[in-house]
Amino acid sequence: MSRPMRKSQAVAGVAGAGIVAAGGVAVTARADRPVRAALIAAAAGVAAWAAFAPRNPLFGRVAWRGSVTGERMAITFDDGPSESTPAILDALGDAGARATFFVLGRQARRFPDVIARMAREGHQIANHGDDHGILIFRGPGHVRRQLRLCERAVEDAAGPGAMSGLFRAPHGFRGPATWPAARAAGYRMAGWTTGVFDSAEPGVDVIVARCNPAMRPGSVLLLHDADGWAPERSRPQTAAALPGILALGRERGLEMVTMDELLGTAL
Incomplete structure (x- = not known):
């Protein structure tokens, strides 16, 4: 029987998924608009950081x-x-x-x-x-x-x-x-x-x-x-x-x- 997932594994896994998702935004953005792609990726990264950081106030105090x-x-x-x-x-x-x-x-x-x-x-x-x-x-x-x-x-x-x-x-x-x-x-x-x-x-x-x-x-x-x-x-x-x-x-x-x-x- 496999052991239940540890909290550290869950944190790493979900945070990693968020980072991958943020990076994916940049990859799928149009190559001829690098500034726009960078801004969108940065915004996605900030959102991921807010979601996974327990103290971050971006999603509420x-x-x-x-x-x-x-x-x-x-x-x-x-x-x-x-x-x-x-x-x-x-x-x-x-x-x-x-x-x-x-x-x-x-x-x-x-x-x-x-x-x-x-x-x-x-x-x-x-x-x-x-x-x-x-x-x-x-x-x-x-x-x-x-x-x-x-x-x-x-x-x-x-x-x-x-x-x-x-x-x-x-x-x-x-x-x-x-x-x-x-x-x-x-x-x-x-x-x-x-x-x-x-x-x-x-x-x-x-x-x-x-x-x-x-x-x-x-x-x-x-x-x-x-x-x-x-x-x-x-x-x-x-x-x-x-x-x-x-x-x-x-x-x-x-x-x-x-x-x-x-x-x-x-x-």
Whole structure:
């Protein structure tokens, strides 16, 4: 059986497709109009960059960092919940830390009790869409449906109002319709400061070491508590690494808060 695609492979693959597409524009443009071809190719390249760069504001403003002068940062988890999430919640509870979980609707339907626990224990539940599908080439109707299905699954599990107003697109990839559709549905776009590719399962000690530079005021750390490509898979390495990650924060006097608490009214 083949292994599910890793996040780094997905990022490289989709970004590569965008670069190829941008280059293709120049190739198919008329050879007797080189300036026009160059301008079109440049515009296509900028659009590809905006789609694949999680912090790029061209396709809408994205929250990816809080104040660097305080003593707070945010740890976030994508793609869950899964069988690893209860252990993650245990570690957060033991440390008195709060986190933000960008959940998938399909996973919320599989683990409603875990969603209810997130809400009960004071964590922020945020929208990651329903099925982890890439949104770059999707229209506003599809984006709204992804948001709505996830929101409904969360509120079925944890009650009305359990879903917060943050949305992180799968892989951070956004198309021209993503931000307007999310905003019309009442959501703000969220990114991150540092991702450590824990989804590649490099080992517990490696995950903790990669997080070390990110443990600073205002940082938004991206981790994963499930696998967006394989709904049945969990993230035991991330769960096992979390106590060490939280210890790094304590050593630096950092309070672990939700993204809403970190950002305030920044967006």
